[in-house]
Amino acid sequence: MAEEAAVEAVREAGSSRTADAGWRWSDGYDPQRTRREIVDSALQLFEREGFDRTTLKQIVVNANLTKGAFYHHFQSKEDLLWQIQNEYLDTQIESARAVVEESSDPVEQLRSLIGLSLAGVATYRAHVAIFYQERRHLTGDRLQSVTDKRDTLEAIFREAVQRGIDAGAFRREMSDRIITFGIFGMCASAFQWFNPDGSLGIDEVAEQFCELILMGLLTD
Numbered sequence: 001m002a003e004e005a006a007v008e009a010v011r012e013a014g015s016s017r018t019a020d021a022g023w024r025w026s027d028g029y030d031p032q033r034t035r036r037e038i039v040d041s042a043l044q045l046f047e048r049e050g051f052d053r054t055t056l057k058q059i060v061v062n063a064n065l066t067k068g069a070f071y072h073h074f075q076s077k078e079d080l081l082w083q084i085q086n087e088y089l090d091t092q093i094e095s096a097r098a099v100v101e102e103s104s105d106p107v108e109q110l111r112s113l114i115g116l117s118l119a120g121v122a123t124y125r126a127h128v129a130i131f132y133q134e135r136r137h138l139t140g141d142r143l144q145s146v147t148d149k150r151d152t153l154e155a156i157f158r159e160a161v162q163r164g165i166d167a168g169a170f171r172r173e174m175s176d177r178i179i180t181f182g183i184f185g186m187c188a189s190a191f192q193w194f195n196p197d198g199s200l201g202i203d204e205v206a207e208q209f210c211e212l213i214l215m216g217l218l219t220d
Contacts, residue, residue, distance in 0.1 A: 035073045037063040039087070042080050043126040051081060051134040082142040085135060088127035089149040092120050096156045106164035107214070113157055114213065115206040117187035121194060122202040128191040154180055170217045183213060
């Protein structure tokens, strides 16, 4: 109870001090910028140090903000981790749905979805790393909501594979479930080795992934 009271006291104090966190910006306090800097600070620290070893104090100090500013935007460190996961998954789900709506050809859909997945790894590298390494720290409704979103994204890929099988474009003996797991695993692993300054860009990596995957899927 004492710990909860202390947290609440920090939150209340933070509400009155939040504006102070923005005075370092010449154009005045910007809530969106404050939130963004907290998220960016956490991304950096969670990926480098891990969720457990990162303290709330480290997050706000790294962002040059206060605990009051933090509690104005987030309920807890776990809430921040959850919001980081949402930021990545929501964007991927929205983009994946748009891909499916843009083309009725399941082969092109799958190509575009693979490209989207790899582009997501390149753009949201820290998000992806944290998703796979730190999501175990989510609990209750937060864990369930992230799991549901992950399942939704997987379902979009799986349905595209199944449409290809039904249309005769993909081999019928192949399992849509196994193929989807394989694609997700291949694309997600890129956060460990993809170098944006390397000899291949993410589009070229996506093209090679597509060729590798479709060679095993296409009937023609």
